[in-house]
Amino acid sequence: MTSLRRGLRLALLLAVPLGCAHAEAPSGGGGAAAADPTAAPSAKAPGAKAVEEHVFLYPLDEALAAARDVLESHDYDVGPFGDNTQLVTRWRHDGPRVADQPSVPLHLRRYYVQGQALSPRHSVVRIFRIDREEAKTEPGTPREELDLAAELAPRDAQEGNTGAGGDPEGWRQFVASGMELSNRDRPRTEPNERIGMKTQTRLKDPNDLRRQLGESPTFAGQYRMPTQDELRGRNEQGLRDAPYEAELVARLEQFPSLEFVGGAADVPPPPAPAGAPPYTEAWLAESGGMPFTKGGPCGEPVAGLEPLAQPGSNILVGEQLGTRELPAAVGNMACQLATAGRTVLLGLSLPSDEQGAVDAYVRSAGTRQDQDALLAQRSWRQVPRDGRSSRALLVLLERVRRWRAGGLAIQPIAFDAREERGNEREAAMAERLIKRRRMEPETVLLVLGGNYHASAAGGVLWSRSFEPLGHRLERAGLQPRSLDTAFERGTRWACNVNRHREAECRVYASSPSAASATPPGTPLGITLFASKSSEGFHGLLHVGRITASLPALPPRSPVASR
Template identity: 35%
Template sequence: MHCRWLTVAVLLLSVGCAHSKRAPEAELPKYEHVFQKPLAEALAATRQLLEEQGYTFEETEDPNQLVTTWSEPDRAGSRNTTYTRYLVTGVSVAPRQSVVRIFRMTQQAAGNDVEWKKVWWKVYMERWEQEANPFVKEVDFGQDDAMTKRLSMLRGAQHGTRDLDLEQALTLRLESAPSVEVLAGNAAEEKRPTAVRAPEFYLERWKDELPAEGPCTTSVRGLPELLHPGLTLLIGEQLGSNEAPDVVGHVVCQAAQTGLAVVLGLSLPETEQARVDAYLSSPGAPADQDALLEGRFWTRTYQDGRSSRAVMDLIDRMRALRAAGLRVTVVAYDTDVLNGSERDAAQARVWTKRRATKPDEVQVVLAGNTHTQMQKGTQWDPSFTPMAHLMKENRSLIVLDMSYAQGTRWGCDLDRDSKLVCGIVGATPAPAVAARPGLSPYIQMRKTSATESLQGLLYVGKLTTSLPALLGPRMAPPTDPAQAPRMPGRDQPLPGIF
């Protein structure tokens, strides 16, 4: 397939708009979605999506285009046939930003029985038609002028429409996958990034006096109906956003304000517990913040969102709640030396053992959404047993999926060379958890059977990126995506993911 032909096809699409019937306005894209991915990676995912649906591809001279082979005629033998194919065009907006458009191309071929003189000739040509490909460049037309004209017709104008269903499927594939968590274990570290210690780096809550209305400024609708002594609230999130830690902070504050003892579980390695405890008992001044961030977890090469600025702020908020007299604490319940089901089993043991010694405490556990699923198995490990599944015998367990509107977050992903790269990525919710932006936080419960743990949604709003804590307090990514901070990959095996 020559690039010249593709250019002509696109031009024909443009010119034909003035004379063809437009698609309903509801079916037209309102805007172009920009993936936080290099164009090569976005196109590779598009190719995989179409291959899974049985399509094959032709070679193109333009690396930013994909073209599937023409489909078989839907009315073979009638000489009135429709051929279809997919044309994918990619646009590189920035080194790590791209747009992908998927067109479903159709072309109709019309026959005329008057041209054919004898029945036996018609039968012969119909058999030939079922085996021939009218789009092959080199075709032996023979001496038949009618056949030459007919093949020329097939090379005429084509029609294309955006396949929005496929584009949505591509968006979900690229932007709604579970968050990747990087376990450093005993891997050798590269030189750590230089910590920013300018005055504007530090959180300033330690300077503020307690507001007259109390420490809890935002209520989460639907939470009071769930609160009771001994509640375990397991909340799954997409890592690296500002919104999830912020709303979880509201949940803890609202629960503690009722007089209940509340423990917040964060997916930090247990080796960070001593630093967390020291910080919770400190004034939270700059020197205290420096001490909290000295741990390897905050300074490791791969920052996967669990060590974000928003998480640091959530810990500081718990310190402030304790200073205000509320009964809250923080537990670092994760491990950095186990992988897969063993890691989740260790996480679950932390909470089952704590429940046995503190039966009335309210547990609010924040975790990546892979660990909070109730069923066994993932795409990469059918035998994977998540933490939530191991905790389901707890009759006071409530599992909440994060509901959110499309935005961005900080996360890690494998590039085309299977190297881990961490940075700003897109966040598109699956339909089951999608919601419009601008609403106040709320909990919405789902119907479950009498034998299942209660499950629901925690709405947090449109996601925005929370950078790693050591990168400072910037509230938004740079205007130029090419300048967005990123953690580079390494040419060595990863110590572990999930």
């Protein structure tokens, strides 16, 4: 097939392979969602062959909309193409102006995006960079740009195909270079979101996203493109674009999870029937058991904790909210410190006015009624549910209750602020922890909170004036040691703003940044830096692959992914 419209469906020569994921959706019984780990896009040697694809936990229309945002952020004009599972940009001049050098060819560049729906909630998106050189001609008439467009698809017009690929005149909107800028600001008529799809390829098993390219017909032939196809033309080369695909991963899987303060709350759940088991009994055993809990009373030892275990130490752990691994790992740290004879103040992101309910629970027998009383507190019923009211957090409190019953000195501290926002919230949290630390100077303060709060550096991406909790503790002279989470790609329960400007809380895939990536197989442990990083961390807590922890109380009206 020589038509451009069909040719675009084929992927160009692969330069950068991606990893893949296979995710486990929440079951009817409430099992924790999980995703197989995968690396973010990274450069490979030219000609390297991919074995697997990166699978997003997004419907294809949302993933394509994010890809469009990536390209538009670099000032490319993007439009739909073909069956609307694809996008294409206009040609654009890329390189120095050569008006005084007529013999120097023009370097033109465009991008082609190929999307594939694997299920209603799983998709693959590939971004290709297409470069070509054209002999420079002096701009004389507006017909020049149409001639360049017609050159791209002469046979389409002869064959009578329709659409942008079959009508040379239709290619005007996609052509832009040093010779043509007149249409750059043309108002769009197509919608900027909710891109429609005509076809979908469903997974045989929606819980398994691993796709071996050599075995799956879904990806058959995706790296081959006929050399005579009009898309390639003269002096033209197409490659997978690793930087833009990495930006797409960052938009979809590395966003900071929203945390909600104040607002509405669901009514408390009805009383449990007599003799009902505690919630944590099932949650401790689900999905093969809570991470790091095997290996003794404290679970798996946390390597590298000893340098931070001195009396009076202040340890902040910045977490990816809504995972099973972080509360489990911090619980192991608290138990390990207490077993070594330390008194541990365990700071948790619960409102400080719920301290009484927390104290009552860790002194209780841990029955279903005791857990219902704790979950009746407003923070667990907040709408929407963010990652701070997770099952894993209740399991952590249950483990603390058992350790205390065994004689270990661990005191949970609810340090969050219910109504304050921004710097006022950070100041209120810092004030509570500083006050408690000065009352008990020989204890070890171990705090679990979102990684933006734990940072000991001033300012964040969205606000230079933001002063995180960790930075405030440092200014107060507490000398905190802030640890960021190092992990492999997995899942988390998080809240984000969707394409409709609504808060959407659900299981998302989560990829580490370059600074927080941990090699596969790295055991649970702490790595300290020689000095504080620019992000405000003194080291990393390695937890491996992360898996989502659902809210302890299921939302009554969950916002489904669109």
